[in-house]
Amino acid sequence: xxxxxxxxxxxxxxxxxxxxxxxxxxxxxxxxxxxxxxxxxxxxxxxxxxxxxxxxxxxxxxxxxxxxxxxxxxxxxxxxxxxxxxxxxxxxxxxxxxxxxxxxxxxxxxxxxxxxxxxxxxxxxxxxxxxxxxxxxxxxxxxxxxxxxxxxxxxxxxxxxxxxxxxxxxxxxxxxxxxxxxxxxxxxxxxxxxxxxxxxxxxxxxxxxxxxxxxxxxxxxxxxxxxxxxxxxxxx
Amino acid sequence: xxxxxxxxxxxxxxxxxxxxxxxxxxxxxxxxxxxxxxxxxxxxxxxxxxxxxxxxxxxxxxxxxxxxxxxxxxxxxxxxxxxxxxxxxxxxxxxxxxxxxxxxxxxxxxxxxxxxxxxxxxxxxxxxxxxxxxxxxxxxxxxxxxxxxxxxxxxxxxxxxxxxxxxxxxxxxxxxxxxxxxxxxxxxxxxxxxxxxxxxxxxxxxxxxxxxxxxxxxxxxxxxxxxxxxxxxxxx
DNA sequence: GGTCCATGAAAGATACCACCTTTGAAATGC
DNA sequence: GCATTTCAAAGGTGGTATCTTTCATGGACC
Numbered sequence: 466x467x468x469x470x471x472x473x474x475x476x477x478x479x480x481x482x483x484x485x486x487x488x489x490x491x492x493x494x495x496x497x498x499x500x501x502x503x504x505x506x507x508x509x510x511x512x513x514x515x516x517x518x519x520x521x522x523x524x525x526x527x528x529x530x531x532x533x534x535x536x537x538x539x540x541x542x543x544x545x546x547x548x549x550x551x552x553x554x555x556x557x558x559x560x561x562x563x564x565x566x567x568x569x570x571x572x573x574x575x576x577x578x579x580x581x582x583x584x585x586x587x588x589x590x591x592x593x594x595x596x597x598x599x600x601x602x603x604x605x606x607x608x609x610x611x612x613x614x615x616x617x618x619x620x621x622x623x624x625x626x627x628x629x630x631x632x633x634x635x636x637x638x639x640x641x642x643x644x645x646x647x648x649x650x651x652x653x654x655x656x657x658x659x660x661x662x663x664x665x666x667x668x669x670x671x672x673x674x675x676x677x678x679x680x681x682x683x684x685x686x687x688x689x690x691x692x693x694x695x696x697x698x699x700x701x
Numbered sequence: 702x703x704x705x706x707x708x709x710x711x712x713x714x715x716x717x718x719x720x721x722x723x724x725x726x727x728x729x730x731x732x733x734x735x736x737x738x739x740x741x742x743x744x745x746x747x748x749x750x751x752x753x754x755x756x757x758x759x760x761x762x763x764x765x766x767x768x769x770x771x772x773x774x775x776x777x778x779x780x781x782x783x784x785x786x787x788x789x790x791x792x793x794x795x796x797x798x799x800x801x802x803x804x805x806x807x808x809x810x811x812x813x814x815x816x817x818x819x820x821x822x823x824x825x826x827x828x829x830x831x832x833x834x835x836x837x838x839x840x841x842x843x844x845x846x847x848x849x850x851x852x853x854x855x856x857x858x859x860x861x862x863x864x865x866x867x868x869x870x871x872x873x874x875x876x877x878x879x880x881x882x883x884x885x886x887x888x889x890x891x892x893x894x895x896x897x898x899x900x901x902x903x904x905x906x907x908x909x910x911x912x913x914x915x916x917x918x919x920x921x922x923x924x925x926x927x928x929x930x931x932x933x934x935x936x937x
Numbered sequence: 938g939g940t941c942c943a944t945g946a947a948a949g950a951t952a953c954c955a956c957c958t959t960t961g962a963a964a965t966g967c
Numbered sequence: 968g969c970a971t972t973t974c975a976a977a978g979g980t981g982g983t984a985t986c987t988t989t990c991a992t993g994g995a996c997c
Contacts, residue, residue, distance in 0.1 A: 504976065515953045517753075520977090524760040536960045536977045550876045551787030575873045578818040582810060589937070637811045640786045682937075701825070701918075716979075740949065751980045756951090772950045773988040 481522045484512050485554075488522065492531045492542055493555060494562040499544035503532075508540075529555060553643055560647065569651055570700050572644050577693045579638055580626070580645070584673055584689035585682040586633030595632040596678045602628065603674035610662035618662060619653045625670065629677070629689075652696075666692065717758045720748050721790075724758065728767045728778055729794040735780035739768075744776075765791060789879055796883065805887055806936050808880050813929045815874055816862070816881070820909055820925035821918040822869030831868040832914045838864065839910035846898040854898060855889045861906065865913070865925075888932075902928065 530547045534540045559568040602625040609618040631639045669692035676685035770776045795804040838861040845854040863878045905928035912921035
C-alpha cells in the first residue's frame, strides 16, 4: 500500500474553479470591459481544457451576472451595474483588486446601515444563550482591549458582531456576517484602529450587550449607532 | 425556404431556465429538505433532457449555494443558512412560496436599515439632474396622493426610492432597488397602505427630496428615518 | 465471538470528445 | 432599402474514460 504519492495537493480540486477565479478577477478588475466578447473556443485554447469545462464556467459567471451569452455572438461581459454585488466571490475579487478602497467603503457603509437594526432584532429575538454570550464577549473585549492584545481582540470582536447578526432573526442580516468580518479585519490590518481600543468603543460594546441581555431593542439600536458613529465619520 | 414549422415555440426559450425554476422553487419552498440527495441520472429522466443540461443547472444552483455536489454521493441540498439570499431569483422564489410573509418582513427590515444611509449618500453624491428629479417626483407624489390615484402613486414612489438608491454612490445600496420595489409593491397590493397616503408620508417624501436638493445629508437621513418610522412599527 | 482495519468493488460526479440543431448577425442579392 | 441566404457560435445530445468516496467484505487480533 505504500503511498508513493503523498502529494497533499490534489491541486485540480475542481478544474473550473481556477478558471472562474481568473476570468472573474479580470472582469471585476476591469481588464475585461463591458461589452467585450469572448468565445468558448477561444477560452478552450487559452486554458487548454475542453468545451464542457468552459461551459460550466460560463454558466457560473452568467449566474453572477458578470457575463451573458448570446448565440452567434459569444459571451459578452456585463457592465458593473448588473453584477450580483452581494455574491461572496465578487466581494472578494473586488477587495483584492484596484477597487479595494471603494468596495471597502461601500461595505463599511452597508455595515453601518444594517448593524443597528440587527442589534435591535437581537434584543427581540436572541435566545438566552445568545444573550449570555453577548455579555461574555463584551467582557472579553474589555479585558483584551485594556491588555492591548489586538489580535485576540479582533477575533472576539468578529465573533461578537457575527453573533448579533445571527441572533437578529433576519436571515438577510445574518448573511452579511462575511461582510462585517471582512470590514473589521480590514480596519485592523490597514491600521485604522487605534493601538489600544478607545474607552468609548469598549463601553458601547458593553452597552449593546447589556441592552440585548435585558431585551431592550431601542437601547441596543442606539448603542450600536453610537458604536458606529466614529466608523461613519471615517468614511464620509 | 418555406418554413413549415411556424410552431409558436413551446416557450422553452432556454431549456434549463425552467428546470432551474422548478428545482429552485422546490428547495426554497422546502419540499426538498437539506441533506436530501439527487443524482444527475435521476434528473435526466425526470425532465427528459440530457446530462449537459442537468449539469448546467446544477452549476447554477451550486453557485447560488442551494446545493453542492460530491462524487459518489450525488447532489445534496444545502440548508437555508448557506443560501445566497441576496440572489434575485431566491428572493423571488421565497416571495412566491409559503415563506412569503417571513421574507417580506426581512426585506422590509433591510429596507429600513439601508434607506436612511442611502438618502444621506444621495444628498452627498447626487448629480444636479438627480436632485432636481427627486424634487419633481416628490411633487408628483403629493399631487397623485391627494388625488387618490394609488396606482400612479405607487409607480412614482418606486421611481423615487430607486432614484435615491442609485444616487447614493454605493453600489451595494443601488443593487437593492429590486428589493425596495418589491416591498413597496407588496405593501400596496396587500392593502397595507391607507386608501389615500397620509399627509405625514407626503411631507416626509418632500423633506427627503428637499434635503437632497440642498445637499444636506443629516436632514435627508433624518427625514428618511421619519418616513420609515411607521413601516418599522408595522413589522415589529 | 466481537472489534478493527485493509482491501476491493461499485456508484456517481468530473472530464473529454465528436457531432447535430438552432439562432441571429451580417453579407448578399434583388 | 428590404428580403434572402449564409454561417459562426452557442445550445444540446450521448458516448467513453477517469477519479473519488462510500460501503461491504474478510481477515487479524483481542
